[in-house]
Structures are given as C-alpha cells and as structure tokens.
Amino acid sequence: MLDVSDLVTAYGKIEALKGVSLHVESEKITCLLGPNGAGKTTLMMTIAGILQPRRGSIRLGGTELVGLSPARIVARGVALVPENRLVFPQMSVLENLLAGAYQRSDKAEINVDVERMYTRFPHLRERHQQLAGTLSGGEQQMLAVARALMSRPRVLLMDEPSLGLAPLVVAEIFSIISELNRDGTTIFLVEQNAHMALQVAHQFFLMEQGRITFKGTPGQLAEDEVIQRAYLGTRRTAG
Amino acid sequence: MVDFFQNTIDGVMIGSSYGLLALGFTVIFGVMRRLNLSYGPSIMIGGYLGTVLYLNHGAGPLVVAGAVVLGAAIAGVYVERLCFAPMKAGAGIASMVSSFAIWMQLEQAAILVLPRHTYPFPPLATGATLEFGPFFVRIDHLIMLVCALGLAAAVQVTLYRTRFGLALRAIIGHPVAAHLVGINVRRAMLLAFAAASAIGGVAGFLVLAVDQQVTPMFGMWATLKGLIAMMIGGLGSVPGAVVGGLLLGVIETHSQWYFGPQFRDLIAYVVLFAFLVARPGGLFGRAPSPDITTPQKA
Amino acid sequence: MDFYFGLIQIIGVHTLLGLSAYCVLLTGQVSLAQAGFFAIGAYVAGMLTVIAQWPLVPALGVSALVAGATACAVGFPALRVKGLMLVVATVAFGEAVRLFFFNFTYQVQAGNIRLGPHGGEGFRQIRYFPENGWTTLDVMLFIWAVVALVMAGLWWLNRSRAGAVLRAVGEDELAAQSTGINITAVKISAMTVGGVIAGIGGGIFAHYTTHIEHVQFGVVLATFAIAYPILGGLSNVFGTLLAVIFIQGFLIEGLRFMGDWRNLLFGGLIVLAMNVRPRGLLDAGAMLALKRLFFSRKERSDA
Numbered sequence: 054m055l056d057v058s059d060l061v062t063a064y065g066k067i068e069a070l071k072g073v074s075l076h077v078e079s080e081k082i083t084c085l086l087g088p089n090g091a092g093k094t095t096l097m098m099t100i101a102g103i104l105q106p107r108r109g110s111i112r113l114g115g116t117e118l119v120g121l122s123p124a125r126i127v128a129r130g131v132a133l134v135p136e137n138r139l140v141f142p143q144m145s146v147l148e149n150l151l152a153g154a155y156q157r158s159d160k161a162e163i164n165v166d167v168e169r170m171y172t173r174f175p176h177l178r179e180r181h182q183q184l185a186g187t188l189s190g191g192e193q194q195m196l197a198v199a200r201a202l203m204s205r206p207r208v209l210l211m212d213e214p215s216l217g218l219a220p221l222v223v224a225e226i227f228s229i230i231s232e233l234n235r236d237g238t239t240i241f242l243v244e245q246n247a248h249m250a251l252q253v254a255h256q257f258f259l260m261e262q263g264r265i266t267f268k269g270t271p272g273q274l275a276e277d278e279v280i281q282r283a284y285l286g287t288r289r290t291a292g
Numbered sequence: 293m294v295d296f297f298q299n300t301i302d303g304v305m306i307g308s309s310y311g312l313l314a315l316g317f318t319v320i321f322g323v324m325r326r327l328n329l330s331y332g333p334s335i336m337i338g339g340y341l342g343t344v345l346y347l348n349h350g351a352g353p354l355v356v357a358g359a360v361v362l363g364a365a366i367a368g369v370y371v372e373r374l375c376f377a378p379m380k381a382g383a384g385i386a387s388m389v390s391s392f393a394i395w396m397q398l399e400q401a402a403i404l405v406l407p408r409h410t411y412p413f414p415p416l417a418t419g420a421t422l423e424f425g426p427f428f429v430r431i432d433h434l435i436m437l438v439c440a441l442g443l444a445a446a447v448q449v450t451l452y453r454t455r456f457g458l459a460l461r462a463i464i465g466h467p468v469a470a471h472l473v474g475i476n477v478r479r480a481m482l483l484a485f486a487a488a489s490a491i492g493g494v495a496g497f498l499v500l501a502v503d504q505q506v507t508p509m510f511g512m513w514a515t516l517k518g519l520i521a522m523m524i525g526g527l528g529s530v531p532g533a534v535v536g537g538l539l540l541g542v543i544e545t546h547s548q549w550y551f552g553p554q555f556r557d558l559i560a561y562v563v564l565f566a567f568l569v570a571r572p573g574g575l576f577g578r579a580p581s582p583d584i585t586t587p588q589k590a
Numbered sequence: 591m592d593f594y595f596g597l598i599q600i601i602g603v604h605t606l607l608g609l610s611a612y613c614v615l616l617t618g619q620v621s622l623a624q625a626g627f628f629a630i631g632a633y634v635a636g637m638l639t640v641i642a643q644w645p646l647v648p649a650l651g652v653s654a655l656v657a658g659a660t661a662c663a664v665g666f667p668a669l670r671v672k673g674l675m676l677v678v679a680t681v682a683f684g685e686a687v688r689l690f691f692f693n694f695t696y697q698v699q700a701g702n703i704r705l706g707p708h709g710g711e712g713f714r715q716i717r718y719f720p721e722n723g724w725t726t727l728d729v730m731l732f733i734w735a736v737v738a739l740v741m742a743g744l745w746w747l748n749r750s751r752a753g754a755v756l757r758a759v760g761e762d763e764l765a766a767q768s769t770g771i772n773i774t775a776v777k778i779s780a781m782t783v784g785g786v787i788a789g790i791g792g793g794i795f796a797h798y799t800t801h802i803e804h805v806q807f808g809v810v811l812a813t814f815a816i817a818y819p820i821l822g823g824l825s826n827v828f829g830t831l832l833a834v835i836f837i838q839g840f841l842i843e844g845l846r847f848m849g850d851w852r853n854l855l856f857g858g859l860i861v862l863a864m865n866v867r868p869r870g871l872l873d874a875g876a877m878l879a880l881k882r883l884f885f886s887r888k889e890r891s892d893a
Contacts (some may be wrong), residue, residue, distance in 0.1 A: 090544075101471075101472055102471075103468060103471055103472070122469040122476065123472060123474070124471070124474045124475060124476045127472070127473065127474030128474060132472070132473075133472050135468065135469060135472055139466045139468060139469035139472070140459065140465075140466075140469070141462050141465030141466055141469065141470075142465055142466075143461065143464070143465055144458075144461055144462070144465060148458060151458060151477070152458055152459075152462045152470075152473050153453075153473050155458070155462075155473050155474045155475050156473075156474035200473065201472075201473075203473075204473065204474060219387065317640070321674070327674055327677060329813070330782055374861050374865075375861060375864075378865050378866060379864075379865070380868065383868040385620060385820055386820065386864045386868040387864075388677075389813075389816070389817045389820045389821065389860070389865045390860065390861045390865070392813045392817060392860075393817075393856065393858075393859075393860035393864075394857050394859050394861060395857075396853045396856055396857045397853055397854050397856070397857025397858065400850065400851075400852070400853030400854050400856075400857075400858075401854060403850065404851070404854075406849050474803045476731040479813075512809065513811075516681070516809065516847055517683075519678055519681070520678070522878075523675070523678045527674070553691075554692065554693050555689075555693065557685070557689055558686055558689035558690065558692075558693070561682040561683075561686040561689065562682070562686055564678070564679075564682040565667075565668075565679055565682040565686065568671055568675055568678060568679040568682065569667040569668065569670055569671065569679065572670070572671045572675045588728070
C-alpha cells in the first residue's frame with residue numbers, strides 16, 4: 054500500500070532520517086516503535102508533505118507522493134492524526150469535522166460521514182457545538198481521529214495517539230484503532246507505548262537514530278531480547 | 293450638552309474610517325499573526341492610482357473607488373510575496389522589518405509618479421450634511437459608517453459561514469493542522485492578504501474622498517490609525533476592530549474639543565498605552581495571542 | 591573630506607541608536623520606544639548646554655540618566671505585555687514623547703535672540719561645537735570614542751553572566767524563570783540600559799545637527815533603530831554596526847547618485863537581505879565561519 058524507500062530528511066546539516074525504507078501493508082496495522090528523537094515524527098511529517106525529504110521516495114499504490122503539497126497528499130488518500138492532536142481549538146467539534154473534509158466537495162456524502170463519526174464516537178455527538186479547545190484530552194484525540202477519517206483516507210497515519218492520556222482512555226483509543234482496522238482501514242501507527250501496540254499491530258518496525266533497526270511480527274518482537282529490555286521491560290505505564 | 297453629543301457623533305463618524313482600516317489589519321493579523329507595516333502604504337498606492345485616473349482621465353467616483361481597491365489589493369499581494377510568504381515560521385520580526393523597507397519603497401514610488409506633496413482627490417458628497425434636530429452629520433461620513441458596518445458584517449459572515457472562512461479559521465487555529473486536513477495554506481493566506489488590503493482600499497477611498505486630497509504621508513497615517521484601533525478593539529476580533537475604531541474617533545474628537553488640536557493625538561496615544569497595559573487583549577480580544585513577533589534566536 | 595566625516599558621524603550616532611534597541615532585543619522584546627528615549631536625550635542635552643551653559647560631557651551624562659530613568663519608568667507597565675502588544679505600546683509611548691516635544695516650549699532671552707525648544711518649530715541654535723571651536727574631525731573622533739566605549743561595554747556584558755541571563759530570557763522566558771531568574775528585573779534592566787544608550791546618542795545627535803524638531807523622532811526613526819540589530823543579527827554588537835554601515839553608508843549615501851530611485855532599491859535590498867539571512871547578516875553561523883577564518887590564519891602564521 055504505502056512504500057517508503059531510502060528516505061532522507063534533514064534539518065539543516067542534521068539528518069533526522071538517514072535512509073528509511075519500510076512498507077505498510079494494505080488493511081493491516083503497522084506500528085513504528087522507537088525512542089524519543091529517533092525521527093518517528095519527522096517520518097510522519099515527511100509522508101504528510103509538511104517536511105520535504107532530501108532524497109528517497111514515498112509511494113502510495115503506484116503514485117509518488119514526494120514533491121506534492123500537503124493538500125494534494127490528503128487528496129491522494131493519506132491522512133495524518135498529528136502528535137498532540139492539534140485540533141482547531143476555537144472551532145466547534147462539527148466545524149473541525151467539516152475542516153477534515155476540506156478536500157471533498159460531495160456535500161451530501163460529507164453529512165453522511167459526519168453522522169457516521171457521531172455514531173462511532175458518541176462523545177462527539179453530545180458535544181458537537183462545543184469548542185474543540187474545551188474538550189478533554191481523550192475527546193480531542195477522538196476528534197483528531199474523526200477529523201482525519203473525514204477525508205476518507207486510504208491510509209491513516211497516527212503519531213502517538215496515546216500521548217498524555219490516562220490508561221483507561223489509552224485502552225479506549227486502541228480499541229477504536231483495531232475497530233477501524235476491522236472495518237478495512239489501513240493504519241500506520243507511531244507509538245512509544247509498546248505494550249498497547251503489541252496487542253493490536255500486525256507488523257512492527259523499530260527506528261533508532263533515523264534508521265530502521267528491526268522489522269517483524271509481534272511474536273518476533275516479543276522474543277527479541279534487546280527489544281524486550283528496551284521497550285517492554287519496565288515501561289508498563291509508558292506514554 | 294449639545295456640543296458633547298455633536299462631538300460624539302463626529303467622533304463616531306471619523307472613527308468609522310479607523311474601524312474600516314482596523315478591519316483589514318485584523319484579517320491580516322488574525323491569519324498571519326504578523327505585523328504588516330506596509331498596510332497603509334499599500335492603500336496609499338491604491339489612492340495614487342485613483343488620483344492618476346482622476347487627474348489624467350477624469351474618472352468618476354466609482355471608477356476611482358474601484359481603482360483604489362484594486363491598487364491596494366495588488367500592492368498588498370506584492371507585500372505578501374516579498375515579506376510574508378518567503379519568511380519561515382518564527383521569523384515574524386524579519387517580516388516586520390521587510391514590510392518597513394517596502395513601506396519606504398512604496399512611498400518613493402508614489403513620489404516618483406506624482407512628485408508634488410499633495411494632489412486633489414475626487415469628493416464623494418462635497419461636504420453636504422443632513423440635520424437631525426440640533427445635530428448634523430456629513431453625508432460622506434454617513435456613507436463611511438454604513439460601509440464600516442456592512443463590511444464588518446461581510447467579513448464576519450465570510451469567516452463563520454463559508455468554506456474559505458473555515459479554512460482561514462483553521463489556519464488561525466493551527467497552521468500545521470490546516471495543512472494536514474488538505475487546506476492550501478499559502479494560497480489561503482495570499483487571498484486573505486489581498487482581501488484585507490482591498491478592505492483597506494475601501495477605507496482609503498472613503499477617507500481620501502472626505503479629505504479631497506492625497507499625500508504620500510497617508511500610508512503612515514493609515515497604518516498607525518488602523519493599528520491603534522485594532523489594538524483598542526482587541527486582536528483578531530471583527531466587531532472589536534469596528535468598535536475600537538469608533539472609540540478612537542470619539543476619544544480624538546473629545547480631546548480636541550477640550551484640550552485643543554495639538555493635544556488630540558497625544559491624548560489618543562496615552563489612552564492607547566494605558567489600554568494596552570491595563571487590558572492587553574483589548575475590548576473584545578481573547579487572552580494575548582501567541583507571541584509571533586518574538587525575535588528569532590541568534 | 592567633511593562630507594565623509596559627516597557620514598561617519600551619522601553612522602556613529604545611528605550605531606548608538608541601534609545598540610540601544612539591541613539591548614532590549616536580547617531579552618526577546620521588540621521596542622519601538624527607542625526614538626522616544628533618543629528624543630529625550632536630544633532635548634535634555636541641548637537645553638543643558640544651550641540654556642544652562644553646561645559643558646557637553648556632563649550634559650550627556652544627565653541626558654543619559656533622564657532617558658534611562660524614563661525607560662525604567664516606562665518599562666514597568668509596558669513590559670507586562672509582549673510581542674505585538676509591546677510593539678504597539680512602545681509606538682504609543684514614542685509618539686507621545688514626540689507629540690510632547692511638539693507642544694513643548696521653554697525659551698530664554700539671550701541678547702537679541704531667544705534660545706530653547708519652541709514647539710513645532712523645534713529647537714534651533716544648539717551651537718556648542720562651533721562655539722567651542724570643535725572641528726568636524728574632533729566631533730567625529732568624540733562620537734567614535736563614545737561608540738567604542740558603549741560597544742566595549744556591551745561586548746563585555748554579552749560575554750559575562752549578565753549577558754547569558756539576558757539571552758536566556760530572550761530564548762525562553764519560562765525556562766529562564768524556572769531557573770530562578772527574575773524576568774521582570776532583567777527586562778527592565780535591559781530597557782534601562784537601552785534608554786541610557788539612546789539618551790547619549792540623542793544628546794550627541796542634537797549637538798552635531800544643531801537643530802532638532804519633533805518630526806525627526808517619529809515611527810520611522812524608531813523602526814530604523816530596531817531594523818539595525820535585526821538586520822545585523824543578535825549574536826554580537828558588530829552585527830548592528832555592520833547593518834548601520836550597510837543602511838546609512840551604502841544604501842542611503844552610496845546610492846545617492848540614483849536620486850529618486852534610491853528608496854526603491856533601498857527597500858528591495860533590505861527585503862532581499864532579510865530573505866537570504868532571516869537571522870541577520872552576522873548570525874551565529876557567520877560568526878563561526880569568521881572565527882574559523884581567523885583561527886586557521888593563526889595556525890598558518892604559527893607554522
């Protein structure tokens with residue numbers, strides 16, 4: 054589905070991504086693990102077109118995404134739920150959802166999708182007139198996911214959806230992630246909370262210092278001793 | 293007492309021009325979070341375009357009005373391309389300094405085209421007045437007030453009822469997130485800038501028509517009055533811009549009446565200073581907005 | 591020759607103006623009040639030498655004190671706000687000062703003429719230099735002695751603990767506060783030092799032009815003051831000097847032959863400079879490159 058190959062992104066002279074290659078399979082949940090500063094968010098921002106890579110390619114199906122504007126990339130079917138959610142705080146929940154459908158012009162279908170989001174996230178229906186900035190962290194995360202889904206993406210990118218949320222809310226978010234996937238959405242997830250990720254993801258990549266250092270299934274991940282110690286050992290409440 | 297009310301009425305009328313200027317400023321500042329010192333000079337360019345058409349081709353008020361608005365919008369786009377579009381996030385102050393440089397450039401361009409200090413500008417209603425009992429208002433002032441209220445309403449509706457408004461408010465909320473939902477942020481900003489300068493152009497046309505003359509100094513005057521009115525009313529608030537403008541007008545006319553013309557501006561600045569310190573958000577503003585003019589790190 | 595001396599005088603005085611804005615900028619504050627402090631310095635020093643018949647140096651000292659005290663007094667309320675709010679608050683202050691001098695008249699009879707500020711007509715006949723037989727060269731040397739002193743002082747300040755504190759506040763107020771720095775005190779100190787420097791600069795300005803009036807101290811001068819350090823870069827005091835030479839020497843004097851077309855190019859070149867070097871001409875990277883240049887030369891000469 055989504056193919057990243059030999060991607061290099063730099064801030065000035067410092068390369069944050071040093072030739073990253075990975076593959077996100079259709080209708081699966083792919084998870085990227087890694088410590089702070091490994092370049093995970095940089096990768097997400099590069100795929101979404103916010104950052105320009107120095108080299109390499111990002112292909113969705115057969116089309117090259119590198120060089121397209123963020124708006125074009127959304128139109129091609131890639132939506133990112135950004136780190137820290139970044140909902141539009143001074144806009145209502147409904148307006149946030151409509152902004153998510155900015156690339157679409159099928160008004161009737163958009164309204165159907167809004168209704169669909171309200172069904173999936175009942176909290177949002179209750180608060181549809183409320184300003185997004187006044188929602189709780191968990192509700193903002195749901196809104197950010199719903200906003201991304203409003204563009205009807207072929208691939209949903211999620212950057213640390215569990216960041217700063219209470220354990221119960223994290224569990225809820227992850228159950229929504231697997232639910233979305235069961236309905237056929239391809240998901241590419243960045244997480245530090247390896248325990249939660251292990252329960253939902255089908256495929257894992259590990260990124261360290263701008264490079265992919267491990268690739269495998271949940272089983273292989275759980276067996277790998279180094280990873281055990283670094284990511285699964287004592288970090289039960291990570292994130 | 294009659295004097296007091298007549299002064300207040302005059303203040304509201306004059307203030308409506310400040311409100312119009314503040315309206316354009318508010319749109320630019322709201323979306324960009326940056327200070328455009330060339331805002332007034334862009335309007336002045338529009339004014340000069342209108343004057344040239346009037347002097348050389350005998351254009352009527354409507355054509356002149358169109359020329360002022362168009363000229364201001366084009367100058368605004370020129371400013372945006374040079375001073376705002378290329379500057380990265382966090383370089384707000386580089387934008388400000390650049391817009392100052394363009395200010396000098398636009399002023400010089402106007403002087404090159406029309407080298408005398410003042411030129412006539414076609415009047416709109418040659419000072420005719422309407423009387424209401426003991427009070428009277430100038431017709432051209434009344435037009436100004438109606439335009440201010442009408443345009444404010446139009447801006448408010450655009451912001452809250454249209455797709456373009458949704459995009460602008462998304463950019464104001466979170467520029468990166470606006471990119472992520474598929475909004476073409478650079479184009480939206482350019483359009484907002486052109487629209488804001490065009491609103492300034494409307495203000496410029498009306499003020500110049502009342503004054504019946506145009507000078508290169510108009511640019512600085514427009515920037516300062518618009519800025520002050522915007523700050524009194526509250527950053528990023530459309531009703532605030534208009535109310536701030538009206539209030540500034542009222543403060544000015546009363547100070548002039550009680551303390552004489554030489555103290556009018558002095559008192560306006562002192563009031564502004566006190567206002568900013570006591571109520572930094574302005575009348576309608578929310579908490580002080582993120583600090584975009586912070587200098588970039590050395 | 592006098593033309594060049596005159597130009598060098600202008601560059602010196604504008605460097606003082608730019609350095610006064612530089613001090614405040616280090617703490618992350620954009621102040622457009624510097625022209626106001628400059629005006630206060632000019633009027634105070636002028637009145638002391640013309641009306642009170644003081645010698646120049648003590649007059650400059652007093653003008654520095656008055657401008658510094660004003661800056662300190664304005665700083666307390668003004669520095670409660672930041673960013674654009676501070677920009678506008680300081681514009682308001684600067685314009686209020688200008689309009690104050692527009693309305694300010696205090697004249698004494700001296701023989702058959704009246705001396706002192708006279709409202710909108712300004713303050714003429716500040717003839718301390720010609721009356722005391724200073725040549726243009728003397729004036730130029732005096733100005734640059736003052737500039738050198740101020741630059742040395744700021745250079746030293748920059749490298750001391752105080753400089754680190756100023757920069758810490760400029761980089762991240764919250765972080766600075768959490769390390770126990772009193773942000774308000776730091777900002778007001780910077781504002782006061784800026785006021786002192788602007789006061790000295792204004793005092794000198796009044797004496798070499800011999801005629802000051804309120805229009806000289808408007809928003810345009812205030813914006814120039816802030817443009818110098820921004821264009822030059824904040825990494826050290828020489829950036830400001832470089833920017834003053836670039837603007838006053840090259841763009842204004844050097845392009846004079848272009849006549850009316852000068853300002854068109856002037857604007858374009860500043861915009862170009864800000865686009866190419868948004869952090870100023872002498873930013874941290876440029877300083878590093880310069881240091882390397884000098885360092886490698888030394889190595890070669892050692893060998």
